[in-house]
Amino acid sequence: MVERVDAVLDRGEAPHLHGLVVLRGGQVMLERYGAGEDHALNVPLGHVTFDRDTLHDLRSVSKSVVGLVYGIALAEGLVPEPGEPLVRQFPEYGVTGRDHLTVEHALTMTLGIEWDEQLPYTDPANSEVAMELAPDRHRYVLERPVVEEAGKRWHYCGGAAALIGEIITRGAGRSLAEYAAVRLFEPLGVTAYDWSMGDDGVTRAASGLRLRPVDLAAVGQLVLDGGRGIVPGAWIADMLRPRVVLEGGGWYGYQWYLSGDGRAEGIGNGGQRLVVVPSEGLVVAVTAGEYDRGLGSSQAVLDAVLSEGGEGDAAR
Template structure:
């Protein structure tokens, strides 16, 4: 079975040229796009106040903790706002689903109750990606998919992709991207190669270092997971983009276990097949 978010597309025979939901890997692509726009002076620096770039919500700045939010807090998912994506992604009890159902997704995110000081703790938040994407669209004057096409995908030779939209026609930045396996790998290879002339190396240096701990094993940068020797982008259902600069290794794994609590495919492929094979070759 294949899905476009929660819409079943039925049984699909997958080939290397089949578009596939990469789900939350979308977030990491948004992180790359922010760096491109920042180099062009079209979006605010990470240290800038977040609410200042959403002046249409002056009431939200009354709480000093909310007023202290910066762009970096969105990039690192340390907003400190109440947010719960533990509920199934088929339920409005899930904050990301509720955001997409809201009449104004940006306000929905920014008006969540303040749970703690911003910057203290990482908390998985698709709403953070929606805020980052909105800054890109405002700064560049282009829809997210159009900007991605012009500044990232077409320069990489990626001519076929989809970015699902909500009812308002706005791209679902947190989870709506569909790519082929090879094109996802091309994105990973770009990052592994230092961004070439597309993504500034200075941005990657900042984005791919841990700004906050997620667990004892890895941290989080600017919409990318960061381990001791690896960098990754993860998505619901077993989607994985794994990069290891020490071995000049990029691995893209796509799977179909969407919304399943146990998604072992990618860890098994990486931990039991790919990495041991690479290490054996190196030995």
């Protein structure tokens, strides 16, 4: 594994790689860092030389962390079961005609509403950016036009994660960031983190979390270990159960991508990846800087880590 990854880096096949951490059996088997232009959401950070202590945007891997936090809050009786009505959690908006929507539709991104995140995240026409610019992000999501039957088709929607984050906030009586810090990060031993807020003071559930790659890997190890009492094991199993088929192959659970070999993954813009492979006891955390340009660098190193024979290589 080490030789394959280093060969990829030496050949320049992952030019935008910022960080890579591989765990097997909970132990660090490989750790690499790079350098390059970086951003915190859309704020340029200039040229950054990354190391173990550098926080990095997770972008939409934040959503997968929100999925974990929801399970913690559910066990504490702070949030509704997934089958409960969604709009009922936001009575002040007086939204009508949406009684069919459940919390699970948000968890699985099957709300059936009009939503487009295909445009760059610097474009105000991008639905997530438009949500950030709206006077009330949650009203914006709930009032989007219905375009198809809920629960039938997965359609990428950062607004779904925003609603989940707000349900946690309301139930916990503190911000999503504060609740996650106390109930997830601190018990996990993660002391360096940042979860940005919008101009409205609301935690950006869909994309605002920043962690060190080694701590992102620790989150993956927590999933691999079945929650370790921090997240209920039953919720981990529910969260990673295939719920809806993805058009490009695989499935989606509760804010996690799933594949037929039991692999679970969080994916974020620019090449942010968290991959959990139970069959091999493997966790891979990747950060990169290809924002709005694809996943090339992260995929190159993941292919090197996960190619056949990786287990034997890593054991040497």
